Amino acid sequence: MKHKTCFHCGLDATSANVTFDNKPFCCIGCKTVYEIFTVNDLTCYYDLQEAPGATPKEVAGKYNFLENSKIVEQLLEFNSDDTQIVNLYIPYIHCSSCIWILENLNKLHPAVSASIVNFGKKTVRVTYSAQKISLKELVILLSSIGYEPYISLEDYSVGKKKADRSLIYKLGVAGFAFGNVMFLSFPEYFEVGEFWLEKYKHLFRWLMFAYSLPVVFYSAQDYFISAYKGVRSKILNIDVPIALGAAVLFVRSSIEIILDTGSGFFDSLTGLIFFLLVGKFFQQKTYSFLSFERDYKSYFPIGITKITDEGKEESIQVYDIKKGDRLLIRSEELIPVDCVLIKGKARLDYSFVTGESKTVSKISGDKLFAGGKQVGGNIEVDVLKSIEQSYLTQLWSNDVFKKDKESSFTTLTNRISKNFTITILAIALIATGYWLLNDSSKAINVFTAVLIIACPCAIALSAPFTFGNILRILGKRKFYLKNANVIEQLAKINTIIFDKTGTITSNKDTSISYEGEVLSSSEETLLKSTLRGSNHPLSRSLYELLSENDILTLDKYQEYIGIGIEAQYNNDYIKVGSAPFVKHELEKDTLNTTVHISTNNKYKGKFTFYNAYRKGLSQLFNILKKDYDLVILSGDNEGEKENLTKLLPPKTKLLFNQKPEDKLEYIEYHQSEGANVLMVGDGLNDAGALAQSNVGIAISENVNVFSPACDAILDASKFNELANYLKISKSAIKIIKWSFLLSFIYNIIGLYFAITGQLAPVIAAILMPLSSISIVVFTTICTNIVGRKLK
Template sequence: MSIIEIKTYQSEIKTAADLCYHCGDSCSNSDIHISNKVFCCSGCKTVYEILEANDLCNYYNLDENPGIALKDTPIKNKFAYLDDQEIKKKIIDFHDNGISRVNFFIPSMHCSSCVWLLENLYRLNKGVIESRVDFLKKELALKFDESQTSLRTLVELLTSIGYEPQINMQSIDARGKKQSNKDLYLKIGVAGFCFANIMLFSFPEYLSLGKGIGKEFEKFFGYLNIIVALPVLLYSSADYFRSALQGWKQKMVNMDVPISIGIITLFLRSLYDILAGAGPGFMDSFTGLVFLLLVGKIFEKKTYDSLSFERDYKSYFPISVTRKEKNSEQVISIEKLKVGDRIIIRNGELIPADAIMINGEAYIDYSFVTGESAPVKKESGEMIYAGGKQIGGLIELDVIKDVSQSYLTRLWNDDAFSKEHQGKITTLANTISRYFTIVVISIALISAIYWFCIEPSLALNALTAVLIIACPCALALSTPFTLGNTMRIFGKNQFYLKNTAVIESLAKVNVVVFDKTGTITRGGKSEVTFESLDVNQNELSQDEISYVLSLSRQSMHPISR
């Protein structure tokens, strides 16, 4: 073996020995090991011991260093709030006869080993009946027996092996949002079902090629079409009618007004034709129109949800905080936090409400609120605003404002961050529809009056034709499809926008200024180069590199991570 080969072999051995067996992080200075396996921290060692004790070490054979580093992962009492029955009810999806189902979002899921381990949770906890993983969505569906385990125990288990679920105020509130999406899906389902069946009932009319199918059959299928179309009018179209009515009450004509007029006119004209025996009506067109309008709406919703970058303070805050009682500490949900409560904030925890510093030494990281990453020192008696993160030891604070009244909440509720902010395209569409509606109704009335004077039998046709054909469906469909597709293209290229109003603003942008050096870079692909003032030194020594690594481990800067 040559000298070069020996050195290469020794280098490979050293490199392998310097890497954590669980997560692959560097651990050249670590003395934590089991047999010939080295670990960067006690957390990784604990996970290995858990897997080994349960005969799950095949986890390491599926991928190279599949684990997640667990340095400084606090577990004790962190999830005590999950014992609160009110919070449990909000998190658990289904409960019956002691069996519960829950879905968790697992951000750290990244490879086939993760999937394998999470689907074998029943071997780590006998209370787990079933666990299923949706890798693309990074979701874990658990079915467990509450007589053998608890929600808190499962979350602590997941956290202990490196798969902490994302549980915050927004994830709990999202349960209500799912219900609203279900309602929209149901409306689409009803409209689609009715549309398909009305087309089926209209086949005799389609195939007769205008020759007629007999009065009895025509009436029979016409009445069937009316019955089937009623759910579309009364249920699937209800949101458009409600929006138009609200706009009308506020003396504002939005885009839903002409759409509602078109929908009602189309239905009433079809109803008249069928009942009067004047024709087969247009119930297929009516149900198809509502179905396509709702499809456009769900496309818009799905696009925004999938690229969901519109976060508020709820996505940043945890759902619990430690409140100090007379002789004890109690973990409560943030919703129960009141003015005057004394709370305990530990290292790395967030301050949920504006408060006064009482005890301890505070170094507050306000990067989420102000963008400045340098910690701010605070002393007893000083004001500390919500959204700051404590960097250091334990501190005690007295709450002086409710969570909903804190500075951070008011900042997010500012017009610049408002979720209800409408883009210029949407506003333009509503502005156009205001005049559009007036013009359309005027043309319809003029046409009806004109034909009533010349040929009365055509007056109704003229009135309804204008109102139906002029329905701004193209405008209603084009806005969500255009903005939604633009958001999708941006998202595919990892360019995320807060809302669609930004898309419209981009058309006028000709200068882009980037602030905060380094924060727009990707931590995983960042390269740090060394330039020395000493012309004789081209690179750092091993000791100097270890000093830099030691410092960077204590930094929260994206490049350091």
Template sequence: MDASKSCFHCGLEIQKLELIVFEEKEFCCKGCQTVYEIFSKNDLVCYYDFANSPGATPLDISAKYDFLDNEKILEKVLEFQEDNTCVVSLMIPHIHCSSCIWILENLQRLEAGVRASVVNFNEKTVRITYKSDEVSLKSIVNLLSSIGYEPYISLENYETGVKKDDRSLTYKLGVAFFCFGNIMLLSFPEYFETNEFWLDQYKDFFRWLIFGLSLPTFFYSGSGYYISAYRSLRSGMLNIDIPIALGLIVMFIRSTVDIVMGYGQGFFDSLASLIFFMLLGKMFQIKTYNFLNFERDFKSYFPIAVTKITNGTEENVPIYDIVKGDKLMIRNQELIPVDGILISSEATLDYSFVTGEANAIKKHSGDKIFAGGKQMGQLIEMQVLESVSQSYLTQLWSNDVFQKKVNQHFKTITDQISHYFTPILLLIAIAGFGYWIFYDVNTAFNVFTAVLIVACPCALALTAPFTFGNILRILGNKKIYLKNALVIEQLAKVDTIVFDKTGTITTTQIATIEYTGIGLSDNQVQLIKNSLRASNHPLSRMLYNELPETDFLKMSDFKEYVGKGVEARFEGNKILLGSPQFIGVQQEQTLAETSIYVSINDIYLGKYVFKNAYREGLSKLFKRLSKNVFKLDFLTNLQDKTTKITT
């Protein structure tokens, strides 16, 4: 068989010894085969017709969602619950194509208790209506996970409940669009100035109809500009909404006077169009930002519930019910939700969520462990020292730097322009009125209103949101995500760029790896590469990719000891790869060295030393930034005193 073949279900490359053939189709693992069997049994194989290999490999989630049996938690997660009918919205990160939509909207064919399911592709959510007397939410979640669509349920769901979207801008835009379209249609006879009996007969009626349509546009759709201008004046600041609001108000009053006095239909068509297009620009910017939005806090990553041990009995309880002194059980790959004391003999914790460093940390019985660490390996037990709200991670996240709503002291370009534009505009309008009032009162009022209407900075209000929205979209396509649109203008004032070292300017894909020790034969290299093949540790994957291609060997036994190393056996050969303590050799005193030690058949042969490998083009980037007078700096481990970066 060709090792380059891909899985029929998920599309991943199939290794020679892992190939599974079922119904003349090739799969990379038993999980993908099982998903195919489920679809085939329920006549859902059309799933594979919409896209090539659209699925995902299902993960082992045993006992992960047991907390959904807790009624208190269930009430927080559900959107609607009446008698036996329940509605829940679940976020499914894997939704990416039409096959995903098709299978998720046919859940009732996989589970009879599901009555309906509707997918929101943009938000990657599925809204499921089901009968609680026929199926539980836990069963639905387990079903989704078993077919590769594991939902994302976090503490944020429990705390906020059903998320309510602010649709006020959508309603205002809809009203403005309706009124704008009809006002333009009714204004056509005025544009062409045709002399037609029926048009002349009903001209006044059309004008008052236009006036009526302008009222909801002016008072409702444009209300945001008046409120913003009022607040700006109260705070003693001049923003761009002040001249806009002034122009809209004057335009409305002038147009009303024209209709009442019979001078014409006024400028209601311009008024409605300006409000509509300004709201459209706002909507474009908001939609673009929401699509690229990545704002999260620690609640988005923490579980809703945790396993509590009481008198030897395990129960799933809401995380906010955990108090000091409780005894918790943390499984493999679960986040530690609170600060506490480790009861188990040892634990290996990944604190990359908190520190950004991927190296696992060893903890022993009696050591203090902090919230945010991920347990790696077998389950552990811990005793709670602080509740969730008082943990170190919560205090860290409460810092002003991480808050979503922070007072902005930065003035945008539009605010800077309006600081001078508004008083100058009023000065010109008043000066024109003061000059003409001595000659002709009617002309004086016309000049005053004309200046305010014509000079209304609506063009600036239109261009700003469209420009910001488009820049957010362009940056998003380049994999650059900004916290908000204000950052775009602030970028122009940046004079210092700080790079994180680990994983940012360094890469794990291409590393400089050197071997020191007794020379290795081709057979020994083959044994080492095959031993690394079953490990998911980042260093194992880096070394595996670095070693030359070899034939695959049948492994008789494999064990991976978290934080220590791996042990593999091939036809009587015993291979140990890992730390010096795991291999059983005395560690050399080398500063800031990352190594994998090698032992075959209990004979120490040498070690592979990993050196920092920087991303391609980094030197060229630093030179370009330096020429643009940017000061460059970087963050790294303070203990790594040998690290130097030069341009």
């Protein structure tokens, strides 16, 4: 009978006798999955990789516990009205086909609006309509196509599985076998005579063969599987030469043992796999360390207003929030924790979580989920649980907001690894051919040593380890980057654009004077209550200045970004903002920044702001002018032009009366002229400009306002360090280039000794992880030296 493999999963389908569309399947389940994909026009799943699927398991009744609303509530990451989001751990995710089908779940079921795969963590984050599909139905759908989620009922947590210890087990098996094979090889090494030849030679050789079997078929299986999948997909990955070298060693050694022509190379084979796994274990541990640093130490310098038991307001860091705290959430602020609405009317934008900017209205007593942005007036909430310290990082780094900013070093690394494999295979074949003609005893060693010594692992490690360490160093210095690609983009910047108010000015030291009719106590109370709900820098300064008054719960509140605020309490109506907004004719000689007030359509007066600039501003600009074009784009009038002209370098461009859309257009135009633009703003009025720029930095000063559009968040206290941070990003690129060069030098020297037959495979296997370790050590030392210069 002709052997047949399942078209879906690749298992033996000879005896199953299940066919559909002229294709063999091992079971009805695989056939059903293929039918589902065919009906939904998803058969290109099989074009990405041959037989990529898994056999679906019978799950009837298995997930009945997901009908329990309490369990579902614990599993959900987000649950509001019709939209639910769940993050499921799926152990079977293993290739590009898996990613493709899981990110196209919306084609299998229209209730799924988005699904994003995290390949490294083997998770899929699914956004779906709870009215059209339940969590149980979603899990059954995933199981039916071979991607059954792992759900732990122990603590209602998803994906909190036991740590994967398979690499440790494989390393242990390889180490045990390597040690015993080396011990059994001693008689051969020391050329022991009669004892070895007459009594135990064959026994020792067969024992070495036996020890090598678990090493090849268990410890080294990942290399063979990866190489096989790569070749099947017509991709030469870096595991191809490793698998080829190990296979050649095993086959050659086995033939020698069977034919009794020699003792083979089992010592080299087991040593090779052992040292490769040591290098892999070291790499995995280092990546885990960098991930830990990123997830749990990259706290944003975001403040939140806590209302104390005495009714006073105090600013605290978000990670100091505790269960039971009462928080004040202002307009445009992000809700950092799950909470219950106590006071006010909530109008929430959950685009941070779902990617959709549709607002949701909530009333007192409703539960509010972390990640929503309040776009109405101020509200008061009671905290249900303390913040997960990595949650805001996760939201900020959400794939929904990723801009298409290619990382040239990631691309370069991948390209080098691919071309390297092709080149090394060619060199290995040519060198082996040469030695077969001249000294066939060296040919096998040369072939294997070349394949191992030139593995481009060290090159592949250069960029991630350098960028990872720089991320950690900058995070400790209160400069928080969205991802590693931002470092590379910062190094390319040639133009820096600054917003004025709240960016180069400090709200704390601003002085304010008032001109106009005296406000009555009720008007002042209404003004204070109106300003309380705004996060604009001028609103915050004015709010702090006004004397303490009873805070009102406003009947109406509306903030127009960059223009002003209007609010209403009972029959009293107030407008706060620009002169045109309050319908007041602006005096021609007024040049300072002003905020105008009108109550019940009657103009009352204006507050004039006298800016205090951030410490070290002049020095910072004088340093930056050497390498960058500097621009100030301000929405204010030209009142501060004379002061800024004196304070800043002569060639600094000063543009005033710029609306948010004007800033965006200015950046877009200069980018079309070849400029790489860094935009530094307060994150509130500058969302468009931050998104358009090559890199957008939001300045944070004890307010819980930042945009997914920004690429970095800079603590206001470190504003004068900006030049040093830009310098570090350039140093990071130099470090990567130097590490690339070191890798090439190492490979060239190693190849010379391998090709000339002076390098045994086991020595090559020892040197390969050592080269990777040396690159990690080099990048770590260099980045730490660069980091110390910040102190």
